[in-house]
Amino acid sequence: MTDNIEPSRTVTASRDIAATPEQVFELIADPAQQPLWDGNENLAKAVAEQRIRAVGDVFTMTLTTGADRDNRVVEFEEGRRIAWLPSVPGEQPPGHLWRWEVEPIDETHTRVTHTYDWSQLTDEKRMVRARATTPSKLQASLDRLAELAERR
Numbered sequence: 001m002t003d004n005i006e007p008s009r010t011v012t013a014s015r016d017i018a019a020t021p022e023q024v025f026e027l028i029a030d031p032a033q034q035p036l037w038d039g040n041e042n043l044a045k046a047v048a049e050q051r052i053r054a055v056g057d058v059f060t061m062t063l064t065t066g067a068d069r070d071n072r073v074v075e076f077e078e079g080r081r082i083a084w085l086p087s088v089p090g091e092q093p094p095g096h097l098w099r100w101e102v103e104p105i106d107e108t109h110t111r112v113t114h115t116y117d118w119s120q121l122t123d124e125k126r127m128v129r130a131r132a133t134t135p136s137k138l139q140a141s142l143d144r145l146a147e148l149a150e151r152r
Contacts, residue, residue: 009119009130013138014111019149021102021110025079027148028100031059031071037148039140040133052082060089075099083115095120096130112145114138 017024027033031046043061050059057073068089074097075083081101085093096118103111116138118130 009121010115010117011133011135011138012113012115013135013142014113015139015142015146016105017110017112017142017146017149018108019110019146019152020108021079021104023152024110024112024145024149025082025102027145028082028102029053031061033148034061037141037144039142039144040137052076052084053078059084061086071098094123094126096126110149112142114142 027037029052031050031052032048035043035045042063044064044066046059046061052059052073053076055073055076057076059071059073061069061071063069069086070089071084071086072093073082073084075081079102081099083097083099085095085097087093096116097120099113099115099117101113101115103113105111116130116133118126118133121127121130
């Protein structure tokens, strides 16, 4: 008999980056910058001037497939934390959340934690992709984010 054990529905990765929290946070809070550091290679572009400023903001991202996603900001603390729920425009979010937490280490170094939480995901069509979102995929985003932030 084989146990059919569901993997954790919350995936997390962290990295220390040689940049200030403000530099790192700006790259995350500006959706137009996100395709530059997306380790999932899922994001194609976002219209400029959508900088996230508060819970309730909605920004639109175009995926590499050409489809648009509205992203509803559900957690926000300037310089520290952003989380959003993506959805097809005009539809309710299916229940997966992307979170970024930024923590200063010292004047020039920042610890960034990236979390993908699909514990509330109900759309069966999205389960395969959710299960494929591993810590290594999150780490790839962190590595690309670090490369951009450390160049500035």
